[in-house]
Amino acid sequence: MKKPVLYLLLAAVLFTSCATASLSKYRGVGRIKQYDFYSYDVPSAFDGFRIGFASDFHYESRFTRKRLDNAIRALQSLNADVLLLGGDYGSPKGGDMDTLFTALGKVLTPYGIYGVMGNHDYSYCYTKVAEAMKKNNVHLMEHKSYKLMKDGQHIIISGVRNPFDLKKNGDSPSQHFPADDFILLLTHTPDYAEDTDVSNANLVLAGHTHGGQVSLFKKYSPVKHSIYGNRFLTGRKENSAGVPIIITNGLGTSRMNVRLFTPSEVVLVVLHRVEKK
Template sequence: MAQALFYRGFGRLLFFSFPVLLFFSSCRSARNFTSPLPGEYSVRISGFPASGYKNVKRIRQYEFAHRDVPAAFDGCRLAFVSDLHYRSLLKEKGLKDITRLLNDLQVDALLIGGDLHEGCEYVPAVIAALGAVKAPLGTYAVLGNNDYETCYDDILKEMERQGIRLLEHKADTLKRNGERIVIAGVLNPFNLERNGQSPTLSLSPDDFVILLTHTPDYAEDVPITNADLVLAGHTHGGQVTLFGLYAPVVPSRYGQRFLKGIRTNSEKQPVIITNGIGTSSKNLRLFAPSEVVVLTLRKL
């Protein structure tokens, strides 16, 4: 009898602790990440709830200081979104709120990590919503596995219509006050037979280079020489996790290693992995809050 009462009480405690833990998982916090390569870069990480914006639980902020960041880009703010999977858990109201949130953040450029849709009929709406974001230095994108599996031609057409620059094994230059940084993007990172040579190899080691790839595995699978920072999605932060500490299912060859947040590959290059916004398989997130990443560059 006593044992039954214990398990019943424990179950109730666990049930009622869920909302509390969910709240604190997206509350404001701050911590520092120390570079494994002394003097090359440093990262300060913070976050706060995205109150009043449907389907985005938090803003995840990274202040990234690197020795290659030009002085003109000190303080430059880049937004990174990925895995909208429209329409999944993300519906029409949430899509409008993403546009509103990104405009309210007043970022200098918008970077997109792929897996935009859950059906060809949703492609025009999701790309129009991203195209409506005002980003003075432009909007740049790579695609995910969902985007390559279906509707690829529709995506190309809509991105061209909206002025979104698709970087498929290409690089583009952001210019500010006579200086520049480089954004490079990966074409279908799941096809290494075709795309197993990183687009960063031909770039200058003196430039500050951000590599966009849908899956973080690419940063480990191939040499990404000259990349100073990698931005990736795909994992959804596990989507359903045990208190944010462990995910039973992670769509990565490397398991928990590239689950979320800031990690490094074997060459000590930093990789920021976003939880993304939408969902796949089940329209459920548990201790893996949907998020928009804001990256503030600093001259080290």
């Protein structure tokens, strides 16, 4: 092989390795991404409340059994008050849901663990996921809401049932509460926040896009996991009504086991109360 070709190959390997390298100390988890969220509606008792969020495990895909323990350690390191799960736990290739949720059950938080289902779960493994959730005390949120109480005050977490079937679902569960409540809406796909009235929600958490798996400048990806193209690719966005959405890259992969400029991640959202002047 001629030297110029060899150098190009070595450069390509190095470039790809750097583009997908872990930025966290937990091998197999690319990064821990923190968002600080400020709102007048955050009750004073929940100022500093820590919300762990993980999605799109696709267990086992690129996210294999070898990476599971490190992901659990990364989630434990968040010191979260509550852990939320965004769906797509299984994959067409299989992956034991009992193993996954037994591991997730080791992430102990004062307010427990809550999760919604993703499109892969509805297609391949709904019953297995639901049974594994129940066995490990993970609350399945199928258009259900829970009130988290602290020092006589509360916030609401609402979970969306199959966000791809809007006709069956009716209105968003977040719309069933007073507008002055602090409401966090958990849905698998960010498109739901654009397709449905979620105006009562203060914050939406979503996954599904994987950050595109391959992207440029966190804005462009050749693979579209959303009917809105790259609009809701990753990070903090807003729907047309100005409701903020945090979209995670997730932990696993689908279709192809590759990531480029889209590190796998777990998310920490810290709530902050803003006092009205």
